[in-house]
Amino acid sequence: MPEFIAPGATIGIIGGDIGAYQLARSASHIGMRVAVMAETADAVALKAADIRIVGTDRAAYARLQSVCSVITFSDEKIVDADMLDDMFSARQLPSGTDILSMTQDRYLEKVFLEDLNLNVLPYGQVVTSDDIDKVVATVGFPGILKPIQKGIGADQQLLIESDVDVWRARGLLQKRPYIYEAWLKKPRELAVTCVKTPDGLQVFPVVENQHDHHVLTATIAPAQIEDDAFMEILRIAEKVAGRIDYTGVFAIEFFYTAEGGLYVKRLSPGPRLGGDVLRGITNTTQYALHMRAIAGWPIPTIPVKGEAVLLPLQRRQMEAVATQIQIKPDWQWQFFPAGEDPVGELIVPGPLKHAFSSLAATEVFNIQ
Numbered sequence: 001m002p003e004f005i006a007p008g009a010t011i012g013i014i015g016g017d018i019g020a021y022q023l024a025r026s027a028s029h030i031g032m033r034v035a036v037m038a039e040t041a042d043a044v045a046l047k048a049a050d051i052r053i054v055g056t057d058r059a060a061y062a063r064l065q066s067v068c069s070v071i072t073f074s075d076e077k078i079v080d081a082d083m084l085d086d087m088f089s090a091r092q093l094p095s096g097t098d099i100l101s102m103t104q105d106r107y108l109e110k111v112f113l114e115d116l117n118l119n120v121l122p123y124g125q126v127v128t129s130d131d132i133d134k135v136v137a138t139v140g141f142p143g144i145l146k147p148i149q150k151g152i153g154a155d156q157q158l159l160i161e162s163d164v165d166v167w168r169a170r171g172l173l174q175k176r177p178y179i180y181e182a183w184l185k186k187p188r189e190l191a192v193t194c195v196k197t198p199d200g201l202q203v204f205p206v207v208e209n210q211h212d213h214h215v216l217t218a219t220i221a222p223a224q225i226e227d228d229a230f231m232e233i234l235r236i237a238e239k240v241a242g243r244i245d246y247t248g249v250f251a252i253e254f255f256y257t258a259e260g261g262l263y264v265k266r267l268s269p270g271p272r273l274g275g276d277v278l279r280g281i282t283n284t285t286q287y288a289l290h291m292r293a294i295a296g297w298p299i300p301t302i303p304v305k306g307e308a309v310l311l312p313l314q315r316r317q318m319e320a321v322a323t324q325i326q327i328k329p330d331w332q333w334q335f336f337p338a339g340e341d342p343v344g345e346l347i348v349p350g351p352l353k354h355a356f357s358s359l360a361a362t363e364v365f366n367i368q
Contacts (some may be wrong), residue, residue: 233252
């Protein structure tokens with residue numbers, strides 16, 4: 001059980017992205033000092049840190065270990081789980097590293113989900129170019145060939161639709177393991193945010209995420225789905241939470257087909273961008289909940305009310321943003337320090353039908 005951490009202690013955050021920035025702000029709000037360890041000196045999260053550590057080598061981890069009561073991470077792709085296990089005490093790692101073994105490796109994640117008898121898309125492991133034919137014969141067309149290691153860009157993924165693509169893939173394979181997974185054409189993407197502590201689990205409303213070339217463009221809360229799909233997602237959340245040794249916020253993402261097929265897409269430790277929609281339908285944020293959990297503070301029962309749409313804001317939209325700020329008093333705006341997109345977030349309160357029509361009327365912000 002996480003040890004209670006009183007205000008004035010230092011919480012460490014591994015990651016330099018907007019998620020780490022928002023975690024750092026939430027830690028400050030409960031009276032903590034914040035140490036952020038990021039890959040580069042221009043990382044946005046460092047702007048919210050009291051102690052700034054640049055680098056991800058052993059020396060950087062040692063510095064983080066020496067100044068922090070507890071640590072967490074915003075981006076599992078850059079975390080070295082072996083380094084954490086080697087250098088940090090269990091007291092300093094309330095979230096543990098158990099979850100990283102699944103979320104950093106696509107193949108192990110699939111195995112974990114299958115061991116729980118959860119529905120995943122057909123897949124196979126590709127270690128050498130000779131494996132492709134065997135795996136494709138089993139999984140079929142179309143499929144996506146992805147590096148097993150997460151964090152490698154989407155440009156390293158290849159859609160396989162025919163034998164010609166298989167032949168082409170052999171020439172593109174690098175010396176790393178891959179996973180070949182069945183591909184669905186335009187499924188809906190759902191997600192659920194959960195917070196787990198030794199005292200129990202809270203599961204928040206199922207949301208629908210919309211993406212454009214792997215970039216989140218909108219989150220709709222709650223997702224408009226059938227009751228049986230909703231109940232199955234709750235069952236899956238409880239089953240996953242019961243198996244992982246973890247404290248804090250985590251998310252589970254799903255594919256949902258027009259025929260009602262539900263497939264677990266991935267498991268993610270820590271807050272995810274789409275989970276920011278909770279700010280529009282609850283009295284808290286996923287970052288505040290995560291910080292309370294890892295600091296050993298009790299988690300209240302969070303009331304959920306209303307509906308909302310979240311839109312990450314891009315720099316190219318800022319002229320339109322300035323106009324809408326002046327004429328939409330009910331819209332909720334949040335902006336981040338200058339840096340990469342997104343530059344901020346917009347939450348439009350429901351009812352959803354009204355939110356959709358208001359967004360469409362701008363001709364800039366829209367829902368697919």
